[in-house]
Amino acid sequence: MSMTIAVTRNTPSRFNGFLASCMQEIAPGVYVAPTMKKSVRERVWRVMMDWNELLPDDAGVVFFWRNPDAPSKLSIRLLGWPKKEFVEHEGLWLTHRDLTEAHxxxxxxxxxxxxxxxxxxxxxxxxxLEAVEAP
Incomplete structure (x- = not known):
């Protein structure tokens, strides 16, 4: 069991109500479960995947939890927004997005x-620094 966190943005109330039924809402759109079993986490994710078509273009869910075998020791799942790409680089997750005219x-x-x-x-x-780098 590990801490699981879900962050929503502009999701229909069905998503928020469902997440609030199995996780604690600690801030608007931020849900945590300090000890969520993998089977529960997978079920919650499957339900949200089933509702994916209900998400408007600017809505989405970021779902993440501690995973010692994943980059940055963090597993991440995205549904809808954000329109960013997570790239694994040297054992870390990096966020990548293309340059725009604003750059x-x-x-x-x-x-x-x-x-x-x-x-x-x-x-x-x-x-x-040397002490940190030493094995």
Whole structure:
């Protein structure tokens, strides 16, 4: 059993009522179950999948729980919104979305060419970093 969290956005009241019947609503659209069995979690997800066609374009559910074998030790399921892609990279989940006209592409390219300062050997944080990296 692990903590399970569901976050909804613009979902029909059927979704909210169902989630509230099996999880605690701790904030508007945020539901938690501190110890939800896998079988219960799978059943809840199947019900929401069955109702998928009822979701408007700007609605959706993000469902996640602790999973030691998943990237970032977190399993994620999406239904509807958000229109983002989760990509596993080096054992972590990253959120990817395409650039839009709102992004200043030239500024992003300039930032990619900025040279980072060299590491100062006298930096007091270096021993902490080495200790963290050591096996």
């Amino acid at each position: 200043d592409v030239e500024e992003l390219l300039e930032q990619g060419e900025v040279e980072e300062p060299s590491i100062d050997e006298d930096d007091p944080t270096l021993p902490m």
